[in-house]
Amino acid sequence: MADPPERPVSDPDEEIMRATYRALREYGYADLTIKRIAEEYGKTTAAVHYHYDTKEDLLAAFLDFLLGQFRDAVHEVETTDPEQRLTLLLDKLLVDPEDHQNLLIAMLEMRSQAPYKDTFSERFEQNDEYIRYMLKTVIDQGIEEGVFNDVDAEHTARTLMTIVDGARTRTVVLDDTDVLATARESADEYVTAVLLREDG
Amino acid sequence: MADPPERPVSDPDEEIMRATYRALREYGYADLTIKRIAEEYGKTTAAVHYHYDTKEDLLAAFLDFLLGQFRDAVHEVETTDPEQRLTLLLDKLLVDPEDHQNLLIAMLEMRSQAPYKDTFSERFEQNDEYIRYMLKTVIDQGIEEGVFNDVDAEHTARTLMTIVDGARTRTVVLDDTDVLATARESADEYVTAVLLREDG
Numbered sequence: 001m002a003d004p005p006e007r008p009v010s011d012p013d014e015e016i017m018r019a020t021y022r023a024l025r026e027y028g029y030a031d032l033t034i035k036r037i038a039e040e041y042g043k044t045t046a047a048v049h050y051h052y053d054t055k056e057d058l059l060a061a062f063l064d065f066l067l068g069q070f071r072d073a074v075h076e077v078e079t080t081d082p083e084q085r086l087t088l089l090l091d092k093l094l095v096d097p098e099d100h101q102n103l104l105i106a107m108l109e110m111r112s113q114a115p116y117k118d119t120f121s122e123r124f125e126q127n128d129e130y131i132r133y134m135l136k137t138v139i140d141q142g143i144e145e146g147v148f149n150d151v152d153a154e155h156t157a158r159t160l161m162t163i164v165d166g167a168r169t170r171t172v173v174l175d176d177t178d179v180l181a182t183a184r185e186s187a188d189e190y191v192t193a194v195l196l197r198e199d200g
Numbered sequence: 201m202a203d204p205p206e207r208p209v210s211d212p213d214e215e216i217m218r219a220t221y222r223a224l225r226e227y228g229y230a231d232l233t234i235k236r237i238a239e240e241y242g243k244t245t246a247a248v249h250y251h252y253d254t255k256e257d258l259l260a261a262f263l264d265f266l267l268g269q270f271r272d273a274v275h276e277v278e279t280t281d282p283e284q285r286l287t288l289l290l291d292k293l294l295v296d297p298e299d300h301q302n303l304l305i306a307m308l309e310m311r312s313q314a315p316y317k318d319t320f321s322e323r324f325e326q327n328d329e330y331i332r333y334m335l336k337t338v339i340d341q342g343i344e345e346g347v348f349n350d351v352d353a354e355h356t357a358r359t360l361m362t363i364v365d366g367a368r369t370r371t372v373v374l375d376d377t378d379v380l381a382t383a384r385e386s387a388d389e390y391v392t393a394v395l396l397r398e399d400g
Contacts, residue, residue, distance in 0.1 A: 028315075028316075030316070105312075105315050108308075108311070108312040108369075109312045109313075111308070111312070111369065111372070111373045112305075112308040112309040112311070112312040112372065113309075114372065114373045114374075114375075115228075115305050115372060115375065116228075116230070121373070121374075121375065124373045124374065125373075125374055125375075128370075128373075128374060155382065155385070155386075158382050158386075159363075159382070159383075159385075159386035159389070161366070161370070162363055162366035162367055162370060162379075162382065162383050162386055163359075163362055163363060163366055164366070165365075165366040165369045165370050165373075166361070166362035166363055166364070166365040166366025166367070166369065167362055167366070168369070169308075169311065169365045169366070169368070169369045170328075170361070170362060170365050172311070172312065172314065172315060173311045173314045173321070173324050173325075173328075173365075174321075174324065174325055174328060175314075175315065175321065175325075179362075182355065182358050182359070182362070183359075183362050185355070185359075186355075186358075186359035186362055186390075189359070189390070189393070189394060190386075190389070190390060190393070193389070193390070193393030193394060193397070194389060194393060197393070197397075
């Protein structure tokens with residue numbers, strides 16, 4: 001979460017999002033308050049409420065922010081080789097460079113509230129659709145270039161996201177640090193078996 | 201959830217568990233109260249509290265009850281053929297005969313609380329271990345009989361449970377009824393590719 005070095009952070013929305021990120025990691029979803037976000041932000045609760053009416057509005061914006069972060073990370077992937085590109089996408093989805101356990105816990109709490117909060121479910125559906133679209137695009141590209149078998153790219157993308165979501169849930173519920181590495185291996189096995197297998 | 205025909209339900213614990221099941225499906229986790237469970241049970245809250253001190257105790261017992269239900273269902277699987285047995289296990293884990301959406305929602309809420317409630321996390325870990333053990337046993341049996349490739353059975357079981365948990369989460373978060381069928385297909389593809397592929 002280091003700021004890009006080329007420009008100072010001066011956008012209040014982005015500062016509040018970074019403060020929310022820190023507060024969620026520290027306190028979790030159930031104990032998250034506007035007051036705690038304001039403390040991380042270094043300003044008053046009024047300053048936060050000036051931008052976001054309710055905690056739910058703020059958290060909806062936070063989910064948009066996380067997707068934006070993911071998009072930025074993905075745009076850094078410069079290779080156009082489909083196999084390498086798919087590997088790097090799966091790395092970003094399943095390899096955890098920092099200690100994000102508390103964020104994953106807070107995210108699962110928000111996910112479990114999706115059936116009750118439209119602002120959450122809309123974001124989760126949109127995020128999922130975006131990532132599936134990225135996976136499908138690289139798979140279609142590989143099929144076109146003849147390096148991947150002629151599979152149902154949409155189904156393959158859904159399978160990979162099922163593995164990703166399973167790993168995210170299991171990391172939180174089972175408190176097992178090997179879960180993400182196991183799932184990364186499972187995703188590789190699936191890709192090798194379904195996309196790369198010689199018999200097509 | 202039909203009662204076994206050979207004996208009437210007379211165990212109060214089991215009756216309370218069935219009442220909890222109905223109350224969870226109707227009201228969800230957040231709105232579940234001992235009062236609502238008592239209403240489903242057809243007795244007073246005192247009658248429920250006589251058996252369970254707190255809602256958390258009751259829900260911990262409910263998780264044990266669900267695992268018991270799953271064990272009973274699994275013991276009905278009579279085949280000893282490893283490939284058929286694995287198929288039937290995956291059917292039980294991923295094919296949803298009734299409309300269980302509300303139960304899945306309540307379960308995901310409980311799962312998201314595992315990091316905060318030891319009584320929940322213990323049960324979820326124990327459930328997962330039990331089901332992985334069942335999967336591993338049938339995979340090992342298939343390897344021994346020469347019908348499955350000589351894979352790491354523990355890893356294969358973990359992969360299958362990652363797909364199962366991913367499907368459970370996605371069904372709730374994305375409100376997409378195809379999720380379980382997609383995951384069932386993904387699990388089959390994985391089994392075919394990894395366990396049954398000719399080259400081993």
